[in-house]
Amino acid sequence: MTGLEWLAAVASALGVWLTGHRTVWCWPVMLLASVLYGVVFAQDHLYADAALQGVFGVLALYGLWCWQRGVQASGQVHIARLTRHTLWRDTGITAVAGWALGLALRGITDDPMPLSDAGLSAYSVLGQIWTAKRYRACWVLWIVVDVLYALLFVQRRLFVTAVLYTAFVGLAAQGWWRWRHVVARSP
Template sequence: MSGLVEWLAALTSALGVWLMGRRTMWGWPVMLLASVLYGVVFAQDHLYADAALQAVFALLALYGLWCWWRGVQHSGQVRIAMPTAQTLWRDTGITAVAGLAMGLALRAMTDDPMPLSDASLSAYSVLGQIWTAKRYRACWVLWIVVDVLYTLLFVQRRLFVTALLYAAFVGLAIQGWRQWRDKPARTP
């Protein structure tokens, strides 16, 4: 049964990321469903940070839907926003500290086989989701890096369907980067 749930989660996630790359609002409800499904998969495989991450992703899907609703153009596509370099560096630094703290906590309190990797990738995934919700084109660069590293983690954990999905996410993130080219408005 868990193999079927993993496949369903993988297909739902791929559809959600594809829709995000297309800048359509439908990506958020699809990602909400994918988060629930992957929460089950990761909890069963003792990847606790990733399981908890799915709960955060479910909440961020609602936040993203709200943010994107406010940024819809007349064409139906969502406007891209351009953060300052200071915002990008600040967010990246805070995320590194949060990932390290969570990794140390996981190492001390759980049987997570790779607590620092699990926690750091989870923290940067939250940042990627926040940047996606805020419509920052830079989210796709972050997703490329995170997805490559997740692919390696899932191969090592023998979650081959999910590893294949994350390898596909790399391609979808490259596509998203290309599709999110337009004249962004500068935001703080």
């Protein structure tokens, strides 16, 4: 557990908390967290997770762009609804992409858990896309992904990050609850 891992954890938690509060400032904070965690994961040979941080950096810019277009007069963003078609299409494509990436990682890297690493990375990209598109369902996906990541990080002895991902489960549940009440009050 390094100072860099601590800093990355704090930035990540702040970014998720700001997302739950539907403020556009979550995206610059998550960009910083992505850069920091990219270094942490590369140092621990979790290559898919390190690459994922680069993708998260790009998605943070995309999220900022999307959210700036969805800001309401209150300063918070409008929440969009996920259709069943989009749900099934996106989760199916993500499963195939995660499996393919896992096979590639197994063949060309020393990743100790290539299928887990790749699958969680793929679904994290989907979670980030759904968050950028302001789908309330992103929080359910994040809860599942964060529980599984916490277990992976315990096994990899990244204990600060495992605690962070356990906290993410609580923050995701809080985000889902907060966004659910906003959707319920929408006309």
